[in-house]
Amino acid sequence: MTAKVELRDISLRYFTTESDTEALRSVSLNVxxxxxxxxxxxxxxxxxxxxxxxxxxxxxxxGAVLVDGRPVTGPMRACGYMLQQDYLFEWxxxxxxxxxxxxxxxxxxxxARERGVQLLRRYGLGEFIDYYPHQLSGGMRQRAALARTxxxxxxxxxxxxxxxxxxxQTRLALADEVSEILRxxxxxxxxxxxxxxxxVSMADRVIVMSRRPGRIKxxxxxxxxxxxxxxxxxxxxxxxxxxxxYFDTIWGxxxxxxxx
Amino acid sequence: xxxxxxxxxxxxxxxxxxxxxxxxRAFLRAVRVRRWMIWVSQALLLVLFxxxxxxxxxxxxxxxxxxxxxxxxxSAFDRLVLSAGNEGNIFHHTWVTLVEAVVGFVVSMILGLxxxxxxxxxxxxxxxxxxxxxxxxxxxxxxLVPIFYIWLGDTxxxxxxxxxxxxxxxxxxxxxGFQEIDPNKVKLVRTFGATRAQILAKVVLPGSxxxxxxxxxxxxxxxxxxxxxxxxxxxxxxxxxxxxxxxxIYKMDLVMTSVSILAVMSTVMYLAIAAFERRIQRRRQ
Ligand SMILES: Nc1ncnc2c1ncn2[C@@H]1O[C@H](COP(=O)(O)OP(=O)(O)OP(=O)(O)O)[C@@H](O)[C@H]1O
Ligand SMILES: [Mg+2]
Numbered sequence: 181m182t183a184k185v186e187l188r189d190i191s192l193r194y195f196t197t198e199s200d201t202e203a204l205r206s207v208s209l210n211v212x213x214x215x216x217x218x219x220x221x222x223x224x225x226x227x228x229x230x231x232x233x234x235x236x237x238x239x240x241x242x243g244a245v246l247v248d249g250r251p252v253t254g255p256m257r258a259c260g261y262m263l264q265q266d267y268l269f270e271w272x273x274x275x276x277x278x279x280x281x282x283x284x285x286x287x288x289x290x291x292a293r294e295r296g297v298q299l300l301r302r303y304g305l306g307e308f309i310d311y312y313p314h315q316l317s318g319g320m321r322q323r324a325a326l327a328r329t330x331x332x333x334x335x336x337x338x339x340x341x342x343x344x345x346x347x348x349q350t351r352l353a354l355a356d357e358v359s360e361i362l363r364x365x366x367x368x369x370x371x372x373x374x375x376x377x378x379x380v381s382m383a384d385r386v387i388v389m390s391r392r393p394g395r396i397k398x399x400x401x402x403x404x405x406x407x408x409x410x411x412x413x414x415x416x417x418x419x420x421x422x423x424x425x426y427f428d429t430i431w432g433x434x435x436x437x438x439x440x
Numbered sequence: 441x442x443x444x445x446x447x448x449x450x451x452x453x454x455x456x457x458x459x460x461x462x463x464x465r466a467f468l469r470a471v472r473v474r475r476w477m478i479w480v481s482q483a484l485l486l487v488l489f490x491x492x493x494x495x496x497x498x499x500x501x502x503x504x505x506x507x508x509x510x511x512x513x514x515s516a517f518d519r520l521v522l523s524a525g526n527e528g529n530i531f532h533h534t535w536v537t538l539v540e541a542v543v544g545f546v547v548s549m550i551l552g553l554x555x556x557x558x559x560x561x562x563x564x565x566x567x568x569x570x571x572x573x574x575x576x577x578x579x580x581x582x583x584l585v586p587i588f589y590i591w592l593g594d595t596x597x598x599x600x601x602x603x604x605x606x607x608x609x610x611x612x613x614x615x616x617g618f619q620e621i622d623p624n625k626v627k628l629v630r631t632f633g634a635t636r637a638q639i640l641a642k643v644v645l646p647g648s649x650x651x652x653x654x655x656x657x658x659x660x661x662x663x664x665x666x667x668x669x670x671x672x673x674x675x676x677x678x679x680x681x682x683x684x685x686x687x688x689i690y691k692m693d694l695v696m697t698s699v700s701i702l703a704v705m706s707t708v709m710y711l712a713i714a715a716f717e718r719r720i721q722r723r724r725q
Contacts, residue, residue, distance in 0.1 A: 260631075271647070280642065284632040284633060284634045284642065
């Protein structure tokens with residue numbers, strides 16, 4: 181399998197007048213086309229930084245990022261980035277929010293509008309396309325943000341803790357929906373999360389990162405024997421016998437100490 | 441003024457009574473009565489003020505030479521409308537002041553916005569300009585009146601004064617608004633590959649509309665202050681001119697008439713902006 185996304189010995193330092201922060205140190209990673217990987221690590225270990233590098237909005241201090249074998253020089257249409265919160269613009273309707281990507285990229289707006297409406301319908305927001313964001317619930321807003329990300333038709337999805345602002349039940353339900361949608365459309369996904377259960381239940385492979393400076397500490401292929409070869413939905417995966425084992429191993433690797 | 445305004449925006453049109461519970465209807469009635477009471481009290485206060493103003497000089501509690509009284513203002517107004525005295529026509533004076541204030545306001549808004557955009561575009565420029573801007577804003581602009589008069593003559597100096605008073609605070613307010621835009625919203629459009637011009641057009645400007653309206657509300661008052669101060673120094677027409685002229689010949693009715701018209705003018709301009717604001721807010725709901 182050729183790599184869809186390839187990180188070659190990446191390092192990144194943030195410079196400010198007060199400090200020189202080494203956020204990532206020699207990170208190498210291949211993500212295959214259609215693969216769903218999750219990255220877990222403690223706060224501040226450089227997960228968001230890593231996504232920003234793949235998205236092309238940050239340049240690495242060392243190493244190279246390749247998408248489809250070509251070096252990344254700036255933001256690309258192939259990448260869709262979903263941030264930690266929805267950041268829907270309050271002055272735009274739901275549909276107008278979804279269309280911001282095509283507008284910026286200068287795509288055919290008629291086709292984009294059709295796509296946007298269709299995406300919103302599919303995610304249960306068909307009646308809300310002309311509403312303003314403040315009239316939606318948290319889960320609906322996050323679905324609108326997903327539609328916005330997908331409206332430019334990216335092959336690669338970068339998800340930065342997309343469910344962290346939601347309550348637990350909505351979170352579980354949305355995780356099921358989103359992984360279903362992304363798997364069906366055969367997207368390549370990099371999901372960043374604090375939540376080990378979320379990572380294990382959704383991803384094909386979980387990458388564990390060390391504390392700052394972020395390095396890859398371990399990788400785990402996630403397979404569930406019981407489901408007969410097919411990948412169970414995230415909610416079901418949480419009840420598979422392997423789930424607890426993966427969880428415990430990754431928990432141990434994260435060195436989470438309470439009351440340090 | 442602001443009280444009326446806040447009331448109007450905080451309590452949108454009440455829903456009709458039908459199909460509501462008795463308790464809810466009672467609540468709506470109470471709200472309505474309260475709103476009505478506020479209006480009546482405001483009207484009464486105004487009437488009380490006018491009556492006192494009429495009686496006090498007539499009863500010689502105060503010197504009528506100093507305060508004039510409402511009925512004298514009405515007759516002064518009549519005389520001015522007919523251009524019977526040698527002060528000229530009141531509509532002409534009002535028009536002159538209004539045009540100066542509106543031009544001063546519009547130019548300050550456009551100039552302020554343009555400079556704020558330039559400062560946002562180039563952080564370097566902002567760093568260079570910042571201390572000068574702060575000093576210019578803190579400087580009492582009224583001190584510039586004689587200078588402007590000498591440099592620019594009697595009409596242009598009035599516009600210059602209106603702009604000088606209003607523009608610096610506009611720049612600072614709007615630029616501040618730009619800086620308060622959530623950087624994550626900028627990051628979001630950057631992930632789609634937005635250029636700097638697109639960031640400005642899609643995020644920074646639309647996100648700063650509330651700040652711009654706040655700046656407009658302050659600007660209207662300031663532009664009017666600038667115009668009146670400018671007219672005090674130099675003009676041959678306008679309400680500021682009438683006020684100075686009236687006070688020099690001790691015709692307080694003339695002075696009070698001009699001040700009353702000014703009060704009406706600033707109220708109308710403020711209300712126009714408040715209406716504009718409501719239109720924009722309605723679009724966002
Ligand atoms: N713009 C910046 N300037 C300086 N330092 C930064 C900047 N952005 C991030 N950092 C630092 O780099 C490190 C990695 O940040 P990053 O946001 O990638 O962490 P993260 O793993 O996403 O954390 P979290 O889980 O809390 O979101 C942190 O220590 C942070 O303080
Ligand atoms: Mg992060």
